[in-house]
Amino acid sequence: AQSVTQLGSHVSVSEGALVLLRCNYSSSVPPYLFWYVQYPNQGLQLLLKYTTGATLVKGINGFEAEFKKSETSFHLTKPSAHMSDAAEYFCAVSPYNQAGTALIFGKGTTLSVSS
């Protein structure tokens, strides 16, 4: 079965510092991977996704993630944190065995940004 593990339930950074949120996946076939963001009292929105092709994926708000098959990882990074990046971030994987089934989400990482 496919799954994702997000390392660290809380990450705190200073404004302007590098953001690194870690995600490792488990899959017996090439995975499709996603990062979603949830701002307080809102639903989730897509930050970026990897399906095939280039392993470095750029998303909205300056975020990017790199698919590393050898490490089974899909870590999310941003060079310089902004106060508005404070939110909860979810890594997700798409099941391979049935079309239309929903994404499988990690437990989330809360990002705090201090001034």
Next chain:
Amino acid sequence: DAGITQSPRHKVTETGTPVTLRCHQTENHRYMYWYRQDPGHGLRLIHYSYGVKDTDKGEVSDGYSVSRSKTEDFLLTLESATSSQTSVYFCAISRDSGRDGELFFGEGSRLTVL
């Protein structure tokens, strides 16, 4: 923004009472999903639908039922609410049947069962 409306947005009820949450979409997307979000658990799939009258169970379906009589509406019913069903419920939709179909989320319905 995707046209997804969840109702009610907030509800407090008592143990043993029935509860129905409604998800309404204006995007004409085929796929609809109900997730629950709980601290330490992330999002877990309850049920999903791949068309009118076509539904299937997710990871945490016990105690929940769903119905989809129209493309635009997906109802989640708790026949007899329990305190363990206190949660935030999210509806999501997607257009594509492929693995890379992006999910669009509603704003959530916060349910408290006393």
